[in-house]
Amino acid sequence: MAVDQHQGDLRSEGHEAEEGRRRHPLCLGPEVKQLELQQIAAAPPQFKQDHQPxxxxxxxxxxxxxxxxxxxxxxxxxxxxxTFGNFALPIILWVISAFLYFLPTYVAWRRAHHALLAIFITNLFLGWTFLGWVAALIWGCTPVKPLAAA
Known part of the structure; x- marks a missing residue:
């Protein structure tokens, strides 16, 4: 009887673990994900992150x-x-060139683009080819998809 009780405990623990897997956000169906996105969109302003400043x-x-x-x-x-003045020009040129190199990422970030990470990765690894830089810039200027339809 003790063995049966122990096996019952194992079965109930396994069942709880299985339920936990079903509740994991990556395992949710599209209806549940859409509902969560709507709840986030309808959240009071103090719960939303404001990155404008x-x-x-x-x-x-x-x-x-x-x-x-x-x-x-x-x-x-x-x-x-x-002597004074040896480092000012190289530093200024380096900062300007780094900003211009990551301009597509900056544009996507300012526009709150839904594919910001992908644009950054494209810009980081393919930006040096100029073709990759132009592609990332065009991608960053494409229309932004809203998170959830209201």
Whole structure:
């Protein structure tokens, strides 16, 4: 009898684990996923992430960070005996070229594109070919699909 009770416990634990698998978000049907997306869309504003201030502050932060990097590099150079002004131009050119290289990702991010990660990966690995960069830029400018229909 103890063995039967133990096997019953194992069966009930297995059944609970099976139910847990069915409740996993990746295993949900399209109807349940659509319902969850509608609930997220209908959530009060305090539960939604608002990235607008971060997006508006990106360029000023990039410029400020560039100037901070120039100040630090020039201070270190002068402390080591180099002349002032050796590092400003290379740093500015590097920041501008990095921004231009990731311009398709920036455009997709500003537009809250649904395929932002894929655009970033395409831009990162194929952007150097220029054809990959143009493809990522065009992809970033395509219409954005809404998360859920209201």
């Amino acid at each position: 971060m997006k508006q502050a990106f360029i000023p932060t990039l410029i400020g960070g560039t100037f901070a990097l120039i100040i630090v590099a020039e201070t270190i150079a002068v402390a080591n005996g180099a």
